[in-house]
Amino acid sequence: MTNYTAFPPLQASRFVDSKIAQFIETLKKIRFSGQLAWTAPKSGNQWIFYFCLGRIMYATGGNHPVRRWARNLAIYCPQMRVDFTLLQQDICQLEPTTFTISWEYQLLCLWVKQQKIHHKQAEQVIQSILSEVLFELSEAPGLTHQIKEDRTISEQLVLIDEKEAINLVQQLWQALWKAKITDYSLDKAPIIKQPRQLQQSTSEQVYQVLNQLLDGEKTLRDIAVQMKRDVVQVTRSLLPYIKLGLVQLISIPDLPAPVCQRVSRQPSAKAHHTIPLIACVDDSPSICQTMEKLLSAAGYRFISINEGLRALTILLARKPDLIFLDLVMPNTNGYEICTQLRKAPSFKNTPIVILTGNDGIVDQVRAKLVGASDFLSKPVDAGKVLSTISKHLPQHAVSPRGFD
Numbered sequence: 320m321t322n323y324t325a326f327p328p329l330q331a332s333r334f335v336d337s338k339i340a341q342f343i344e345t346l347k348k349i350r351f352s353g354q355l356a357w358t359a360p361k362s363g364n365q366w367i368f369y370f371c372l373g374r375i376m377y378a379t380g381g382n383h384p385v386r387r388w389a390r391n392l393a394i395y396c397p398q399m400r401v402d403f404t405l406l407q408q409d410i411c412q413l414e415p416t417t418f419t420i421s422w423e424y425q426l427l428c429l430w431v432k433q434q435k436i437h438h439k440q441a442e443q444v445i446q447s448i449l450s451e452v453l454f455e456l457s458e459a460p461g462l463t464h465q466i467k468e469d470r471t472i473s474e475q476l477v478l479i480d481e482k483e484a485i486n487l488v489q490q491l492w493q494a495l496w497k498a499k500i501t502d503y504s505l506d507k508a509p510i511i512k513q514p515r516q517l518q519q520s521t522s523e524q525v526y527q528v529l530n531q532l533l534d535g536e537k538t539l540r541d542i543a544v545q546m547k548r549d550v551v552q553v554t555r556s557l558l559p560y561i562k563l564g565l566v567q568l569i570s571i572p573d574l575p576a577p578v579c580q581r582v583s584r585q586p587s588a589k590a591h592h593t594i595p596l597i598a599c600v601d602d603s604p605s606i607c608q609t610m611e612k613l614l615s616a617a618g619y620r621f622i623s624i625n626e627g628l629r630a631l632t633i634l635l636a637r638k639p640d641l642i643f644l645d646l647v648m649p650n651t652n653g654y655e656i657c658t659q660l661r662k663a664p665s666f667k668n669t670p671i672v673i674l675t676g677n678d679g680i681v682d683q684v685r686a687k688l689v690g691a692s693d694f695l696s697k698p699v700d701a702g703k704v705l706s707t708i709s710k711h712l713p714q715h716a717v718s719p720r721g722f723d
Contacts, residue, residue, distance in 0.1 A: 339456050340485050342464065347373040347481070353469035356380075359459040366452050369420050374478035377424040377445055378452040382506055383538070385574040387451055388423045388444075390544050395443040396436045406577035420472070422576070428475050442477045449479055450487040451540075455506070457488060494551045500558060505550055507568035509542070509557055510535035510631065510659060517565040529560075535569060535635050535663045569632045595712055596620040598639035600630045600656065601674060602648045606699065610643065613701050619708070627651040631659055638665055641712055643695070643704075646675035646686070654689050661690035670711035674699070 339357075346355065350373040357366045366380035381387070389401045406426065413425050427441045456462065495501045511517055511533050518526045532542055539557075543550035560566040597619045599610040607623035614621045622637060624630045627648035634642065642660070646653040653673050660666040670692040683694050693707055 337457065339453065339462075343368070343375070343481055343485075346370055346466075349373065351466070351468070352472050354467045356465045356467070357456055357459075358463045358465070360461055360463060362459070364459065366456055367421070368452075369424070369472060371472050371478060375449060375481050375484075376472070376476070376478060377420055378449045379421045379423060381452060381455045382570075383573045384421075384423070385576050386538070386541070387448055389574060390541055391444045391447045391451075394544055395447070396430075396440045399430065399436060410577055420475075424476070431476065438477070442479075445477060446479055446484060449481070449484040450491075453484055453488045454491055457492065458504070491551070494549075495554075498551055498555045500551070500554050503539075503554055503558075503561070503568060505539045505554065508535050508538050508571045508635075509533045509561070509566050509568055511565065511662070512567040512659070513565045514658060516563075517560060520560075520563070520565065529566075530662070533557075533566060535571065535631065535659070536665065538571065539568075567631075569635060572636050594618065594620050595640040595708075596622065596637065597641050597643070597708065598622045598624065598634060598637065599643040599674075600624045600627065600634075600648075600653075601643070601645035602627060603645070606645070606674070606697070609699060610704070613699075613704060614708075617705060617708075627656065630656050634660065634666075635663060639669070641670045641672070641708060643672050643674050644691075646673055646677070653691075654685060657686070657689045657691055672707055672711070 343355075351370050352372055353370060355368040355370065357368075358364070364381050366378065368378045369376045379388075392399055392401060409426055409429060410422055412429065413422070424445075427436070427444060430436045431438055431441050492501070509532075511530065514530075517529065521529070532545070537545065539554050540550050543553045546553060557566055561568065597610075597614050599607050599621070601607055601610075601623070602625055604625060607625060611621050611623055622633070622639065624633050627645075628650055630651075644653045644656060653675075657671050657673070660669070660671065671690065672693040672695050673686045673691045674695050674697055676697040686694055692711060695703060695707060
C-alpha cells in the first residue's frame with residue numbers, strides 16, 4: 320500500500336506534531352508488524368522502519384546508513400573496532416534467512432548473544448540511529464510512504480521508545496534553530512576551499528586543527544563524534560569560515576557495506592569495478608570529448624567534469640583511479656583542486672596528472688609542490704596519454720579495443 324504525503328517545511332518546535340510522528344503513533348495503536356518505508360521522490364532516498372506489534376525495532380536507510388551505524392557503534396560500543404574485514408566474517412555467521420531485518424541489526428543481535436556488547440549498549444545504538452533517521456526524514460520534502468505487513472517479525476533485541484526518539488529530534492531542531500544553522504545539512508562534509516586565506520584569518524594552532532579535521536572524508540556528525548562535542552557546537556564554530564567561503568560543505572558517499580565473501584562455485588568474469596576509472600577535469604568540452612573517446616576505446620571507464628567548482632564533490636564521491644586535471648579554469652585552478660585532493664586520505668596516492676597548454680618550468684615545479692604526479696601538455700597526444708596511464712597504473716594495464 321503506497322500513499323503520498325506532502326509535508327510542509329517543519330518549524331523547529333513542531334516535529335512532535337508532524338505527520339511522520341502521527342503516522343508512527345497510528346501504527347503503534349494498531350499493533351502493526353512489518354516494514355514502513357518512506358521515500359523521497361526527488362533524491363530517491365529511502366528510509367525503512369521495522370515494527371513488531373506497533374513498536375519500532377530498528378530504522379535504516381537514507382544517504383549514509385553504514386556511516387550512521389558505524390558512528391553510533393563508536394560512541395556506544397567503543398570496545399567494538401569498526402573493521403570491515405572482521406564485520407564480513409561476522410556477517411558470514413548469519414544465515415541468509417535471518418535478513419528479515421537489516422544486517423546492521425542482525426550484527427547487534429549476534430554480538431549481544433556472543434556477549435561482545437551489552438544489551439544496554441545495543442539499545443543505545445538503536446535509539447540514537449532512530450533519532451538520526453527521524454531527523455533526516457524531517458528535512459526531506461514530498462515524502463511518500465509504503466507499508467508491508469510481516470507477522471513473522473518478532474522481537475529479538477529491544478523495542479524502542481519512539482517518543483524519546485521524537486523528542487530528541489525536536490530538541491536538535493530547536494538547537495539548530497536557535498543557532499541559526501538550519502540551512503546546513505549535518506550529513507555533509509566540510510572541506511577547506513581557500514587554504515591560504517583560512518591560514519591568514521586564524522591562528523596557526525587553529526589552522527592545523529582545521530587542516531586535520533576538514534579532510535572531506537568526514538561529515539559534520541562524524542567530526543562531532545571524533546571531537547566528542549555536540550554537532551550543533553561544531554557546525555556553529557565552522558559557520559564563520561563557511562560564510563566567508565573559506566570552508567565548503569560537500570556531499571560524500573556512504574561507507575561500503577560489509578558483505579559476506581562467499582566462494583562462488585562458478586568462475587566469474589572480471590568484475591566491472593576492477594577496470595580503472597579515469598577522470599578528466601577540464602572546462603573545455605572538446606578536451607573531455609577527446610579524452611572520453613580515447614580512453615573508452617582503450618577499455619577504461621571514464622568520467623568528465625567541466626565545472627572546476629564541482630570537481631571536488633564529484634571526485635570525492637566517485638574516487639577515480641587516475642585524474643587528468645586542467646591547470647587553468649574559471650573560478651578555480653588545478654593547483655587548488657590538487658591541494659585539496661591530497662588532504663583527503665583516499666587520494667594520498669592517486670595519480671594526478673596536470674594538463675596545461677603552458678610548458679613553463681615554473682608551472683611544472685609548482686604542480687609538483689602541490690602533489691601532482693605528472694605533467695602533460697596540450698593539445699593531448701593519444702600515445703602520451705595512454706603511456707602516462709600505463710606508467711602510473713601498471714597493475715591495471717588495459718588492452719586497446721580498436722582505437723586508431
